[in-house]
Amino acid sequence: MRLKTKYFGEIECEQSEELHFPEGLFGFEEEKRFFLLPFEGSGGSLLCFQSALTPELAFVAMNPFSLKPDYAPVLTPAELRTMGVERSEELCFYALCVVRSPVGDSTVNLRCPVAVNDRTGQAMQVILEDGGYHMHHLLSDFGRKEEATC
Numbered sequence: 001m002r003l004k005t006k007y008f009g010e011i012e013c014e015q016s017e018e019l020h021f022p023e024g025l026f027g028f029e030e031e032k033r034f035f036l037l038p039f040e041g042s043g044g045s046l047l048c049f050q051s052a053l054t055p056e057l058a059f060v061a062m063n064p065f066s067l068k069p070d071y072a073p074v075l076t077p078a079e080l081r082t083m084g085v086e087r088s089e090e091l092c093f094y095a096l097c098v099v100r101s102p103v104g105d106s107t108v109n110l111r112c113p114v115a116v117n118d119r120t121g122q123a124m125q126v127i128l129e130d131g132g133y134h135m136h137h138l139l140s141d142f143g144r145k146e147e148a149t150c
Contacts, residue, residue, distance in 0.1 A: 003035060004055035007048055011037075018052060019116060019123040022082075025049075026112065026125055031057060034123070036094070036116070047094065049114065064095040064110055067142040073113055073128050082124060083117050092116045096125075097139070104140030111135045 003013045019034045033052035038044050045066045051057035064071045075088045085091060093113045100106045110133040116123045 003050065003052065005037070005048075005050045006056050006058035007039070007050075008037060016121075019049075019121050021123050021125070023124060025059070025114070028057065036061075049094070049096075060097045060099050061094040061114065062097055062108055064093055064108070064113060067095070067108060067137075067139075068110065071110065071133075072130075073115070073126075073133075074130065075115065075126055076129070079115070079124065079126055083115060083122055084120055085117060088115075090117070092118050098136075104138070106139040107136040108139055108142075109135045110137055 001013055001015050002010055004010050013035050017035060019036060021032050021034060023029060024031050031051050031054060034049045035052060037048045037050050039046040039048060045063055047061045047063075049059040049061055064073075071093070073088055073093050075083070075091075080086060080088070083091060093115055095108045095110050095113050097109070098107045112125055112127050112135060114123055114125050
């Protein structure tokens with residue numbers, strides 16, 4: 001399918017790669033279909049959640065484990081059931097970013113990650129109960145890390 005995007009122009013996407021957010025993202029509850037697209041040259045560490053319906057709606061995201069290898073998001077039992085898994089470790093997590101100039105002033109939200117079941121395409125944004133994670137971690141506070149997997 002053809003997809004109009006905010007950052008990549010019009011591109012070809014596989015329908016099977018579409019992620020479904022039954023409850024949308026916080027503040028965008030009506031947006032339920034997204035594609036996760038990598039930014040070229042980022043080695044897969046910088047991504048974009050692109051709305052399937054609204055070309056100008058896209059969110060920059062990062063693999064939180066590449067920033068903080070000991071990141072340990074834990075979902076509630078109800079969230080795990082909704083995602084169709086038994087343990088948080090069965091999911092991939094992405095942290096939404098606010099990009100600023102200079103880049104070191106950009107922030108990453110580790111408190112409200114997007115959880116993705118890569119087997120089903122089911123996704124949801126959650127609020128972690130662990131008080132150690134915040135919504136506005138400065139990107140400059142993280143040293144350069146090796147690439148990590150979800």
